[in-house]
Amino acid sequence: MWIRQTRGWSLPESQVTDERIYRGRRRFLQGGAALALGTTLAPRAVFGKPMARLDPLGELAESRFSTDEDLNSYEQITSYNNFYEFGTGKEDPAARAPALLQTEPWSVEISGEVEKPGKVGFEDLLGAHTLEERIYRLRCVEAWSMVVPWAGIPLAEVIKRFQPTSRAKYVRFETLHDPEQMPAQRDDGGGFSWLASLEWPYVEGLRMDEAMNPLALLAVGLYGKEMPAQNGAPIRLVVPWKYGFKSIKSIVRIHFQEEQPVNTWNKIAPNEYGFYANVNPKVDHPRWSQARERRIGDFFKRDTLMFNGYGEQIAHLYKGMDLKKHF
Numbered sequence: 001m002w003i004r005q006t007r008g009w010s011l012p013e014s015q016v017t018d019e020r021i022y023r024g025r026r027r028f029l030q031g032g033a034a035l036a037l038g039t040t041l042a043p044r045a046v047f048g049k050p051m052a053r054l055d056p057l058g059e060l061a062e063s064r065f066s067t068d069e070d071l072n073s074y075e076q077i078t079s080y081n082n083f084y085e086f087g088t089g090k091e092d093p094a095a096r097a098p099a100l101l102q103t104e105p106w107s108v109e110i111s112g113e114v115e116k117p118g119k120v121g122f123e124d125l126l127g128a129h130t131l132e133e134r135i136y137r138l139r140c141v142e143a144w145s146m147v148v149p150w151a152g153i154p155l156a157e158v159i160k161r162f163q164p165t166s167r168a169k170y171v172r173f174e175t176l177h178d179p180e181q182m183p184a185q186r187d188d189g190g191g192f193s194w195l196a197s198l199e200w201p202y203v204e205g206l207r208m209d210e211a212m213n214p215l216a217l218l219a220v221g222l223y224g225k226e227m228p229a230q231n232g233a234p235i236r237l238v239v240p241w242k243y244g245f246k247s248i249k250s251i252v253r254i255h256f257q258e259e260q261p262v263n264t265w266n267k268i269a270p271n272e273y274g275f276y277a278n279v280n281p282k283v284d285h286p287r288w289s290q291a292r293e294r295r296i297g298d299f300f301k302r303d304t305l306m307f308n309g310y311g312e313q314i315a316h317l318y319k320g321m322d323l324k325k326h327f
């Protein structure tokens with residue numbers, strides 16, 4: 001698949017990448033050396049596709065937005081997923097997506113209120129930008145969380161290239177719709193009957209100023225490698241101050257429009273999932289509390305932070321808004 005550069009801290013295929021080694025490697029490289037790390041550890045199999053088969057991304061720029069909290073392991077991040085196109089179980093995406101999802105070739109359609117609409121190949125979409133590492137907290141609306149070292153490009157930079165018009169007030173994103181690749185989109189819901197009744201594709205949206213905030217990321221990898229299928233290969237959104245369902249996977253369309261988009265979960269259950277979906281410990285889900293969360297791998301729960309801890313960067317976007325109403 002696409003490889004930008006293979007300098008920096010890219011590793012031999014056989015290098016295992018768990019949290020400890022990944023951190024160690026980053027420190028090591030900051031010290032100036034770049035090669036000759038041990039290769040004696042066996043590659044870690046991640047269900048369908050061993051991570052060793054995913055290409056390294058090359059050098060990534062560091063970001064001031066990264067947290068220094070402990071990372072979740074590669075295995076945790078790639079084996080406990082929500083990607084309903086492949087089933088509703090947390091293990092379903094890892095078990096099914098790597099074999100089914102075809103990410104090559106891939107293109108993204110830019111449409112609606114933009115000066116430069118058109119179909120853009122994946123490599124062209126990325127071509128001009130420097131990949132950054134962004135270590136973000138991810139807080140699912142189901143009250144679990146992880147810390148993930150994403151690799152990607154700021155959404156704002158991509159949006160600017162296509163020159164939205166003054167009528168572009170919102171951005172709508174769509175996931176691939178292909179029942180051959182995504183079992184839940186088949187007539188029988190791929191064995192999950194209630195999924196058959198959903199309207200595909202999965203849709204998400206952001207207000208334009210949210211999309212232009214520097215925290216919003218188009219991610220193409222994690223742990224320094226290409227995006228695993230189950231995490232939304234080859235390109236997905238990451239909006240760290242919002243519940244995980246806003247971070248739409250495997251994007252094939254970015255559409256600019258004047259009206260607020262209707263996002264998939266809002267359509268399914270409008271009283272449970274709003275458009276904004278900002279992480280907010282004070283606004284409970286109708287069926288459970290959002291005050292606390294379980295970090296995957298932890299035994300004890302921890303307090304959930306307002307805006308998932310990103311208020312300094314984004315709280316101003318919601319000044320004067322009633323966050324209980326615009327949940």
Ligand SMILES: Nc1nc2c(c(=O)[nH]1)N[C@H]1C(S)=C(S)[C@@H](COP(=O)(O)O)O[C@H]1N2
Pocket residue numbers: 077080081082083084085138139140141175202230231232243244245246247248249250
């Ligand atoms: N297309 C699509 N995108 C999706 C989902 C989905 O089911 N389909 N699930 C969302 C939810 S609920 C969460 S919590 C995150 C999970 O991302 P991860 O599996 O990479 O941790 O993806 C989001 N993006």
Ligand SMILES: [Mo]
Pocket residue numbers: 082139140141142243244245
């Ligand atoms: Mo989620």
